[in-house]
Amino acid sequence: MTRGEHTESDHHKIAGRRRTLRRWRHLRTFGSLTAASQVESAVSFATTATLVRHVGGAEAGKVLLVQSVATVWFLLWDPRFEDAQQRFVPLEQRYGRGRGTRLYHRLLWLDVAAGLLATVVGVVGALAAAAVGWISAEWLALLLPAVLAAGAATPSGSASAGFAIADQLSRLGVIRLALAVFGCPVTLTALLMVGTAGYLVATAITGLVYTVVVTVLAWRQVRRACGPPSADPVPVPPELVPFLVKSSATGSVSLASDSGLSLLAGLLGGPALVTYLKVAGAPGRLFASFVNPVAAQLYPRLARAAAQGSRTTVVGDVLRSSALTGGIGVLAVVVAAALLGPLLDLVYGPEYTVLYTAAVVMLMGAALRGAVIWAKVLPSALGFPGVRLVFLSAEGVCQLATLAGAIQLCSGALCGTTAFAWGSLGLVLLSTTGWFAVLWFLLRSLTGPGASAETGPAFGAPRTHPAA
Known part of the structure; x- marks a missing residue:
């Protein structure tokens, strides 16, 4: 067998090993994210079931209602940068190491600022509604921690996007699973010992811990994958x-x-x-x-x-x-x-x-x-x-x-x-x-190489705004 034939055979083996490794990596990522989702769902079901059994259907409905009110309030304020981060940070990174990191950092802090502003306005609005008699003191005691809990969770989407950008979704699954296991006994203990108000306060605390941990770790992952933030200014893609x-x-x-x-x-x-x-x-x-x-x-x-x-x-x-x-x-x-x-x-x-x-x-x-x-x-x-x-x-x-x-x-x-x-x-x-x-x-957007609407230039194409 000639040297060339040996080399071709080796190339086929290497390609086969790479395909196998990719499949296992996809399975590991799916398993990690699925395990985290299932544990989070199990924790949610356990707390909801305990809530219903402990305080009754009517009182549990009040808790679920104030959580829905808080969620709807933040829907009006949360800019939800995660899709844009996953789309534009890799594109920006193509034009210089660390440029994607800087863009991710900027969008993440904008999300945090929006969450803080929405939380402050929501708390002030709830207090004002109680002061003028629109809601009772009982509803206020439930609504305030619900607003704080929803506000604490606002930046978590942008933070989680960092793991996708760094191709570390399997690690995100492990972190989510660990934090869910940590949060479950905290919220259940607060519910059984304090009642519905304690349950909502515990939800706010565990939500804040989740957001802080995921944000810090995601920032490190993006920095490791894309490099330290670029010292040069990075304009926002139009x-x-x-x-x-x-x-x-x-x-x-x-x-x-x-x-x-x-x-x-x-x-x-x-x-x-x-x-x-x-x-x-x-x-x-x-x-x-x-x-x-x-x-x-x-x-x-x-x-x-x-x-x-x-x-x-x-x-x-x-x-x-x-x-x-x-x-x-x-x-x-x-x-x-x-x-x-x-x-x-x-x-x-x-x-x-x-x-x-x-x-x-x-x-x-x-x-x-x-x-x-x-x-x-x-x-x-x-x-x-x-x-x-x-x-x-x-x-x-x-x-x-x-x-x-x-x-x-x-x-x-x-x-x-x-x-x-x-x-x-x-x-x-x-x-x-x-x-x-x-x-x-x-699929019509894929009729040509790199064709895509609303996504900016294709990879490697000249920029439409000046590169620093």
């Missing part, structure tokens, strides 16, 4: 602001769907309906926490493929992810149909087994949504964040209208929850079909 406006609005609308539903349920149906919706939606949230890491892994892959104009890579990742998450969704619904009744009895109590039908239907909706998990990141990765904004806005408005109609047509919380579950399933079915129908439009 494409960043339009992208940021659309991606921030998309993130806010996405989170507003759940919080807005709880808020509307509390205003029109009372705290008991809020609790029923929370319990019935728990299996669907658990399923979502299992498949969401797929979207976190897809984003950087799709963004790189979009920058290279690789339509084949994008289509392959989209179809594989749909096949994977769709199959998992079918299995989850089949298993839940057999086990969900006893589990509701075990976790929440026998009075909540009446929510079996609503819980299964809402899980079916979550499984359908999971079949297009790529829809969470594909529009932004291809430079069209406005597409997902339109979808989420339309779906959110329809969900709120469905809930309002269910409350008007039904006389009790159980009937309203079940009616909303079926209506929501129909809306998700339409949305899922629409995503597959619009997929061809999103």
Whole structure:
């Protein structure tokens, strides 16, 4: 065998080893993020179940309602830089070591400043509302720690984006898991010893600890991957602001769907309906926490493929992810149909087994949504964040209208929850079909090398603003 043949064989072996290592790395990242998501979901279920059993459904509904109010308040203020960071920091890094670090640092501190401002205004607003008699002292005692907790969590998204930029998502999963294990006994102890106010205060403290730890570690990871911040000034890319406006609005609308539903349920149906919706939606949230890491892994892959104009890579990742998450969704619904009744009895109590039908239907909706998990990141990765904004806005408005109609047509919380579950399933079915129908439009941006809308110059192209 000639020397050239030996060399070619060695190249094939090396390429095969690299592919194997990449697969194991993807599996390790998925396992880490999924484990963290599952533990966080388990902690959430444990605290919610303990809250319902300890103080009753009506009082638990008040806690869930003030948390929803605080979340909606911060949706109006949080700029949500994480998508823009993952999109533009690697682009900026191409033009000099440390330039991406400086841009990331700037956006992170802007997010922190926005969170602090929103927290101060929210606390002052709550105190003023109590002073003029709009809310009682009881509601104020619940609302203040809820606002502080939501404010503490505001910069966590931008901080977490640093791990994705540094290609260290598996490490982020480990950190999230450890912090979830730390926070669970703290919040449960506060709930059992102090009550609902203590529970909310503990949530604020653990949320602040989470944000500080993740922010410090993410900053170190970005610095290690991209170098120390550039000493030269780094101008803001002109494409960043339009992208940021659309991606921030998309993130806010996405989170507003759940919080807005709880808020509307509390205003029109009372705290008991809020609790029923929370319990019935728990299996669907658990399923979502299992498949969401797929979207976190897809984003950087799709963004790189979009920058290279690789339509084949994008289509392959989209179809594989749909096949994977769709199959998992079918299995989850089949298993839940057999086990969900006893589990509701075990976790929440026998009075909540009446929510079996609503819980299964809402899980079916979550499984359908999971079949297009790529829809969470594909529009932004291809430079069209406005597409997902339109979808989420339309779906959110329809969900709120469905809930309002269910409350008007039904006389009790159980009937309203079940009616909303079926209506929501129909809306998700339409949305899922629409995503597959619009997929061809999103792929049109990949007809040429590096073609992409709203994303700035392709990798290696001349800058449109002066490089320092």
